[in-house]
Amino acid sequence: MNRLGWRKAVNAIMSAVTALCAVTAVAPLLFVLGILAVKGASSINWSFLTQLPKPTGELGGGMANAIVGSGQLLLLAALFGVPLGVAGGIYLSEFGGWGVPFVVRYAADLLVSVPSIVIGIFAYAVVVVRMGHFSSLAGGFALAVMLLPIVVTNTEQFLRTVPVWLREGSLALGAGHWKTTISVVVPAAMQGILTGILLALARVAGETAPLLFTAFNNDYWARGFQQPVSSLPVRIYEYALSPYDDYHRQAWAAALLLLGLVLIVNVLSRLVLAKKMASRRIA
Amino acid sequence: MASSNTAVGVRLPSAPRGRWRWLGGTKGVDLIARLVTLLAALSVLVVTVWLVVDLWQKSSLPRHQFGFRFLVDRVWDPVFGHFGALPFVYGTLVTSAVAMVISIPLGVGAAIFLAELAPRGLSDTLTFFIELLAAVPSVVFGVVGVFVVVPWVRTSFGPLLKDVLGFTPLFQGPDYGVGFLTAGLVLSIMVLPFIVSISREVLLSVPVELREGALALGSTKWESTWKVVVPTARTGILGSIFLALARALGETMAVTMVIGNTPKIVASLFSPGYSIAAVIANEFTEATGDLYLQSLVELGLVLFGVTLVLHALARLLVSATAQKARGAV
Numbered sequence: 001m002n003r004l005g006w007r008k009a010v011n012a013i014m015s016a017v018t019a020l021c022a023v024t025a026v027a028p029l030l031f032v033l034g035i036l037a038v039k040g041a042s043s044i045n046w047s048f049l050t051q052l053p054k055p056t057g058e059l060g061g062g063m064a065n066a067i068v069g070s071g072q073l074l075l076l077a078a079l080f081g082v083p084l085g086v087a088g089g090i091y092l093s094e095f096g097g098w099g100v101p102f103v104v105r106y107a108a109d110l111l112v113s114v115p116s117i118v119i120g121i122f123a124y125a126v127v128v129v130r131m132g133h134f135s136s137l138a139g140g141f142a143l144a145v146m147l148l149p150i151v152v153t154n155t156e157q158f159l160r161t162v163p164v165w166l167r168e169g170s171l172a173l174g175a176g177h178w179k180t181t182i183s184v185v186v187p188a189a190m191q192g193i194l195t196g197i198l199l200a201l202a203r204v205a206g207e208t209a210p211l212l213f214t215a216f217n218n219d220y221w222a223r224g225f226q227q228p229v230s231s232l233p234v235r236i237y238e239y240a241l242s243p244y245d246d247y248h249r250q251a252w253a254a255a256l257l258l259l260g261l262v263l264i265v266n267v268l269s270r271l272v273l274a275k276k277m278a279s280r281r282i283a
Numbered sequence: 284m285a286s287s288n289t290a291v292g293v294r295l296p297s298a299p300r301g302r303w304r305w306l307g308g309t310k311g312v313d314l315i316a317r318l319v320t321l322l323a324a325l326s327v328l329v330v331t332v333w334l335v336v337d338l339w340q341k342s343s344l345p346r347h348q349f350g351f352r353f354l355v356d357r358v359w360d361p362v363f364g365h366f367g368a369l370p371f372v373y374g375t376l377v378t379s380a381v382a383m384v385i386s387i388p389l390g391v392g393a394a395i396f397l398a399e400l401a402p403r404g405l406s407d408t409l410t411f412f413i414e415l416l417a418a419v420p421s422v423v424f425g426v427v428g429v430f431v432v433v434p435w436v437r438t439s440f441g442p443l444l445k446d447v448l449g450f451t452p453l454f455q456g457p458d459y460g461v462g463f464l465t466a467g468l469v470l471s472i473m474v475l476p477f478i479v480s481i482s483r484e485v486l487l488s489v490p491v492e493l494r495e496g497a498l499a500l501g502s503t504k505w506e507s508t509w510k511v512v513v514p515t516a517r518t519g520i521l522g523s524i525f526l527a528l529a530r531a532l533g534e535t536m537a538v539t540m541v542i543g544n545t546p547k548i549v550a551s552l553f554s555p556g557y558s559i560a561a562v563i564a565n566e567f568t569e570a571t572g573d574l575y576l577q578s579l580v581e582l583g584l585v586l587f588g589v590t591l592v593l594h595a596l597a598r599l600l601v602s603a604t605a606q607k608a609r610g611a612v
Contacts, residue, residue, distance in 0.1 A: 011505040015400050022401070022409050025479055028472045029416040032427055039430075087323030096318045096324070104324045107331040113594040114334070114587055115533025117560045121567070121583045122334045125341050145330055152327055178316035206420020209560070210536040213567045233422045237536060238525030240426045248430070255426045259419060268417045270411065 033259070040256030043249050053219050053235075059246050061252055065221050069136070069229040074201055075216060076140025076225065081147030082197055088148075089193075094181045095192025105156075108149035119145050120210035128214055136222055136229035139215025143204045150203065154196030158189040191276060195269040202265040206258060208233035232258050332530055335587075342581035344574050353581065359546050361563075361570070366578040368585070370546035374463065374556035375586075378538060379531040381467025387524055389471075389476030394520070397479070398486035399494075399508045410483060417476035425540035428469040433460040433541055441553060452550040461543035465550040469537050474527035481526060483602050485519030486512060519604030525597035527536065530591040535553070535560035559586050 052063030061107050077128035081167035092101045128134055162185050170180040187194070215229050217238065232254055239251035325377035345353055345366055356367025391414070397406045437460030444464075448454045489512050513520070543555020544565060559582050570576040 007503050007506065011503040014505045014509070015396070016341065018392045018396035018400060021389050022413075023395040023478075024362065024389055025393040025475050026412045027408055028475070029412055032419060032423065034433060035427060036423070066455070084323045084326050087320045088327055089324075091320035091324040093318070097321055098323065100321065104327050108330045109598065110591065110594070111331050111334075113529060113590055115535065115560060115583075115590055116564050117535040118334075118338070118583045118587050122337060122578055124331075124567070125337050125580075145334075148330065149327055152324070176311070177313040177314070178403075181316070202418065206418075206422065208420070208422040209564055212564055216568075220474070233420060233536075236422050236426060237540070240422075240429050241540065248497060251426055252430075255423045259423050261421060262418055266415055270414075 014171055024190070033263075036252065036259055037247075040252035040254075041253070043253035044257060045152075048250065048253055052221070054232075055219075056244065057240075060250045061250075063230075063232065063235055063250065063257075064217065066230040066235040066254070067257075068232075069215070069218070069222060070205060070224075072136055072138045072222070073211070074205055074227060075145055076136065077143035077147045077204060078197075078201060080140065080144035081151055081200075085148050085151025085200075086153040086155050086197075088194065090181060092152065092156040093159035094177070094185060104152070108152050111145070111149040112153070115209075116146065117209040117212075120213055123210060123214045134214065134216035134228040135226050136215050137225045139211045139229060140225070142210035142214045143207065146207060146210065147200050150200040151197055154200060155189075155193050158192030158196060159185060161192065162188045180188050183189060184187045189215045191272065195272050198265050199269050201260045202269075206233055206262055210236050212237075212253040285316055307439050314550050338580060338584045338587065342577050342584050344577040345581045348574070353578070354585070357548060361566075361572075361575050364572070364574055366574070368559070368578075368582055370548050371557050371559045371562050371582065372585075373548045374466075374542065374546075374558040375532055375560070377463045377552070377556065378466040378470055378542065378558060379528060381464060382470035382531045383524070383528060385468070385471035386475045386478055386527060390475050390523075390527070392484055392522060393475075393479045394482035394486060394511065394523075395508060398483045399512060400504065410480065412477050413479050416472075417480070419473075421473065421534060421536040421538075424469055424473055424537040428465065428537055428541040431463055432469055435460075436465045445553075453552050456549075456553055458553040459543065459555060461493060461541055462555045463542070466538045466542040466556070466558070467552070469541055470531045473534060474530050477527040477530055478523050481601065482516070482520045482522035485516045485523065485601060488519075488605055489515045515607065516604055518600045518607070522597040522600030522604070525593045525600065529593040530599065532593070533560060533586055533590050535564050539564045584589040 007138035046058060049067065050064050051060070051063060052065055053063065067169065074090070088104070092104060096104075119142050123138050124146065126139050127138035166184055166188060167180055170176075170184040175183070211231055211234050215231055216227045217234050218230045234256045236251050236258065239247040239254070242248070285548070349356065353366065354368055354372060357369040357372060358365055358367045358553050360366075385475045393409075397410055401409070424576075433442065437458055441458035441460070444454045445458070493515060494513050497511040498504070502510070538558050539561040542558055542561055544557055544561060545555040546562075547554055549556075563579050563582055563586075567576070567579050570579055
């Protein structure tokens with residue numbers, strides 16, 4: 001084979017090899033989705049969604065308290081994390097000078113990269129030790145610590161996509177800095193900010209490690225925010241490692257439920273954002 | 284008061300002065316809004332500092348008692364109050380190494396295809412799916428790991444490796460399914476999206492002029508990619524690898540579920556092991572006594588320190604590439 005032929009052959013082979021890499025990288029998602037659907041779908045039924053867990057050894061039972069518990073934890077996390085995060089993001093994008101935003105951005109970046117189990121230790125030290133027992137408050141705090149930097153970063157990014165001339169127009173009409181921010185800039189970025197919050201919630205919804213020794217687990221309904229609370233991820237973890245087939249069946253079902261919710265939020269948010277970006281490009 | 288009058292009588296906003304000057308001369312509602320949002324932004328900083336200080340303070344006992352030997356001592360014996368973290372450090376490093384060996388070639392290859400060789404539509408679709416993989420909760424990977432990957436490694440993949448590579452110390456001994464190899468396999472899938480999506484972006488940031496130059500000189504598509512584009516993006520790709528490594532080192536649930544949870548230091552990848560994150564997850568609620576608990580906190584601190592350094596390096600490398608790419612034109 002001549003030199004050119006060889007080079008063309010290498011070109012073709014390497015294209016095929018890298019294409020194979022790309023396909024291999026996509027395959028795990030489809031595999032995970034497929035196997036969860038096969039193993040878990042048949043177990044997602046009314047009693048699974050509405051009943052409390054049965055004692056070990058008895059068949060049946062459900063995850064109602066874990067589903068509600070996850071919601072409760074996310075609510076707590078959002079209560080702490082979203083207002084602080086959005087306000088912080090507004091400061092970084094609209095009010096910040098040079099120094100504070102630089103440091104805060106760096107801290108947010110750092111906090112996002114902290115392994116989630118370490119966040120769990122932190123929440124344990126801060127809340128559980130002080131209260132003297134596990135509680136949904138501690139779990140909510142742990143998730144809020146994970147949520148906060150994501151919301152700050154997302155909010156700042158979406159506010160920055162708002163064109164400068166919108167701000168200039170508002171300022172030229174005599175509106176103050178805050179008035180401009182709250183009635184022009186934030187509404188213009190609202191859709192992005194909200195999807196950012198949803199994505200952040202979806203991200204922390206699947207976290208298990210920070211809940212293991214903060215929210216702990218509970219076989220019954222948790223009343224108020226003082227008691228330990230069950231959550232979907234912790235329940236999945238516990239059931240998957242148990243030696244009982246019926247628990248395994250429910251672990252599959254709960255994993256499918258969790259993954260389904262997380263993926264639906266992700267897909268919808270990404271579609272919305274992609275559309276938004278496209279329209280911005282035309283404008 | 285706060286405005287000065289010019290000769291023609293037009294009121295101009297005054298330059299900031301007086302006690303509130305450092306706020307940039309805003310007032311009234313603006314001032315309040317600025318202060319409130321500033322506090323919110325600072326909360327991120329406060330939490331971060333608080334976390335570091337808290338972890339540092341709550342791990343003083345083992346630090347004083349064991350010092351640096353903590354990291355190289357291979358005996359972890361809660362009953363006798365002797366804590367050495369080497370088996371966990373070893374397990375964390377080995378599983379991450381296995382993960383990187385698999386995910387680096389796969390991820391960089393995929394990124395090259397998506398950024399350089401694939402048609403735009405196909406590239407966008409595949410990237411969408413790969414980035415979704417990053418959204419899968421780690422406990423879900425754990426479930427698939429426990430029920431699918433572990434039996435597969437025990438019955439098919441392990442024996443196959445033993446037949447082919449059994450002469451090396453890495454693939455000897457009994458294969459229980461759970462262990463370093465399985466944990467590394469699951470980890471490799473989990474960190475893959477980080478390598479692919481960041482490497483792809485770094486490659487896309489390389490100016491198109493460089494590609495055109497290479498193609499104009501008669502190189503094939505692959506030659507322009509491999510000899511021009513990839514070297515330009517090299518530091519950024521390295522950054523994406525560091526980021527993935529940081530994820531792999533800190534990953535908890537999936538590893539805990541498939542690593543076997545046995546503190547061992549052996550060469551065989553088939554052997555069950557333990558990792559830093561896994562021991563924290565398993566023993567934290569059962570830790571009796573301050574020294575035990577604080578040793579676990581110190582492990583958390585070690586994990587935090589390592590990911591911190593890797594993350595900073597990764598950021599530096601990725602932004603360095605972005606600057607280089609801008610400067611290249």
